[in-house]
Amino acid sequence: MTGTKNNVINGTAAPSRGRFVNTGNGPTFQAIDIGHPEYVAMIEPDTAFWSLIQRESRTACLSEGGLLKSYAKKSKQFAKEMNSLRFGLKPSAVYFNPTEQCNMNCTYCYIPEKMRRHGEHMPEKKLFAALDILKRYFHKTLPKDSMPQIIFHGAEPLLNREAVFAGIKEYEDDFLFGVQTNATLLDDKAVEFLTSHHVSIGISLDAPAARIADRTRKNWDGQGIFNKVVAAMERLEGYEGWSVICTVTSANLRHLSKLVDFFHEKEVPTCLMNILRCTLPSSRSLKPGDAEAVRYFLAALDRTYELYEQTGRRLPVGNFANILLAIIAPAARRLMCDISPCGGGRCFFALDPNGGMFPCSEFIGLDHFQSGNLFTDDIPTVLQSEPFRLVTDRKVEDIEPCRHCAIRHFCGAPCPAEAYEMNGGMNKTGAFCEFYEEQVRYAFRVIADGKVDAYLWDGWDKGMKTTFNINKD
Amino acid sequence: MKEKKVKKDVIAYRKGCKAKGTGLSHYILMNRKVK
Numbered sequence: 457m458t459g460t461k462n463n464v465i466n467g468t469a470a471p472s473r474g475r476f477v478n479t480g481n482g483p484t485f486q487a488i489d490i491g492h493p494e495y496v497a498m499i500e501p502d503t504a505f506w507s508l509i510q511r512e513s514r515t516a517c518l519s520e521g522g523l524l525k526s527y528a529k530k531s532k533q534f535a536k537e538m539n540s541l542r543f544g545l546k547p548s549a550v551y552f553n554p555t556e557q558c559n560m561n562c563t564y565c566y567i568p569e570k571m572r573r574h575g576e577h578m579p580e581k582k583l584f585a586a587l588d589i590l591k592r593y594f595h596k597t598l599p600k601d602s603m604p605q606i607i608f609h610g611a612e613p614l615l616n617r618e619a620v621f622a623g624i625k626e627y628e629d630d631f632l633f634g635v636q637t638n639a640t641l642l643d644d645k646a647v648e649f650l651t652s653h654h655v656s657i658g659i660s661l662d663a664p665a666a667r668i669a670d671r672t673r674k675n676w677d678g679q680g681i682f683n684k685v686v687a688a689m690e691r692l693e694g695y696e697g698w699s700v701i702c703t704v705t706s707a708n709l710r711h712l713s714k715l716v717d718f719f720h721e722k723e724v725p726t727c728l729m730n731i732l733r734c735t736l737p738s739s740r741s742l743k744p745g746d747a748e749a750v751r752y753f754l755a756a757l758d759r760t761y762e763l764y765e766q767t768g769r770r771l772p773v774g775n776f777a778n779i780l781l782a783i784i785a786p787a788a789r790r791l792m793c794d795i796s797p798c799g800g801g802r803c804f805f806a807l808d809p810n811g812g813m814f815p816c817s818e819f820i821g822l823d824h825f826q827s828g829n830l831f832t833d834d835i836p837t838v839l840q841s842e843p844f845r846l847v848t849d850r851k852v853e854d855i856e857p858c859r860h861c862a863i864r865h866f867c868g869a870p871c872p873a874e875a876y877e878m879n880g881g882m883n884k885t886g887a888f889c890e891f892y893e894e895q896v897r898y899a900f901r902v903i904a905d906g907k908v909d910a911y912l913w914d915g916w917d918k919g920m921k922t923t924f925n926i927n928k929d
Numbered sequence: 930m931k932e933k934k935v936k937k938d939v940i941a942y943r944k945g946c947k948a949k950g951t952g953l954s955h956y957i958l959m960n961r962k963v964k
Binding site: 505509540541545605785786791795803904919 | 952
């Protein structure tokens with residue numbers, strides 16, 4: 457199914473016992489300069505195996521000795537793990553848009569303006585019918601101990617608040633619920649309802665001050681909403697299940713470290729600092745260059761570490777934490793954008809207010825990626841339809857230069873919507889590459905310096921088993 | 930006196946678990962169970 461079998465030691469592709477690195481049936485170890493004074497990385501890309509080796513020892517590690525022998529014992533297991541992660545998962549979440557409308561007109565939104573301005577709500581009766589269909593579907597497909605997730609998403613889901621809250625109340629034993637909102641409608645009553653029903657709440661904020669945040673996130677009259685978001689953050693203080701998404705653009709890039717301070721001060725449990733998606737042309741005017749984005753993003757990560765050292769309290773930046781996890785515990789990643797195929801259409805799918813099904817929210821508004829309707833079509837058939845297969849079949853092995861890239865399973869060449877719309881095809885990269893290269897290098901430096909715990913959440917490895925440790929094997 | 934940490938020649942480890950990833954970059958539900 458994938459190219460992994462040729463790099464599993466003792467494969468049968470050639471009459472070779474796989475005794476040597478980089479020849480015959482031996483594994484391909486690619487050496488990577490991670491920008492660390494003492495260590496370089498050796499990566500076997502197909503199995504996402506990595507090691508950090510003291511610079512002066514790196515040649516010795518390629519010989520028929522310790523590292524190779526230890527890897528040989530585990531290579532099949534690692535290949536199987538990657539194969540299962542990439543091709544063996546079933547959908548367990550739905551990004552559910554209960555309305556087309558939004559009370560905001562953010563510059564970089566991926567939902568077309570016409571839809572957000574004049575769209576319709578899903579009626580309560582229909583929302584219940586949708587949840588009922590999904591409940592029956594997941595009951596058939598997921599193990600009994602697994603709870604599917606419904607994330608009410610937008611546009612702005614709280615514009616259809618009555619229907620959304622009624623759905624949460626009615627189906628709270630059947631799903632884990634989440635809401636991603638611009639926070640303008642997150643008043644006391646809404647916070648009381650959502651927190652008392654244990655709903656995960658995601659809000660959006662791009663900067664620590666109104667004059668910057670309001671540049672890109674504003675209502676239809678051009679007014680910013682910074683103060684409303686900050687008021688909502690204060691209402692959420694003390695609740696464990698909330699997070700903030702910052703979209704990193706050329707408009708706020710220089711302020712990311714200050715934003716880290718602001719989030720930390722507000723006791724934000726987790727945040728995302730997502731680089732802008734360039735799927736729609738309107739967002740591309742805010743696209744920062746990779747090098748500039750890296751500089752400020754990594755400085756923001758440094759700042760989270762400094763604050764942790766000073767206060768003992770972490771601020772995990774979820775998208776970076778996910779890359780760190782992709783390296784040290786591949787199956788533990790939560791976000792499915794930085795793996796190929798991505799999670800769109802295989803770990804989750806998206807639903808528009810008419811019941812239209814899309815591989816991911818990022819495709820809502822791109823009509824040619826709608827395939828089927830929840831109310832009239834069979835879900836498994838839709839998941840196998842051509843628009844879904846375009847996304848679920850997109851692999852780094854088919855993309856240049858990803859097919860040669862040592863970190864292809866730590867980055868995953870996101871995002872298919874962006875690659876297709878901006879760069880002209882599924883076999884293209886997305887809008888950013890160096891940004892991911894540098895994040896992976898940073899992650900390896902974090903590992904080399906023994907600082908992993910500072911960038912993840914409390915108990916991140918609970919329930920995990922150590923499957924390899926060169927210093928204990 | 931603080932003991933100087935000895936740098937290992939090689940660092941290589943991996944952890945495993947059941948895959949449960951469902952997130953996309955528009956939303957975060959990392960590892961915080963509110964239920």
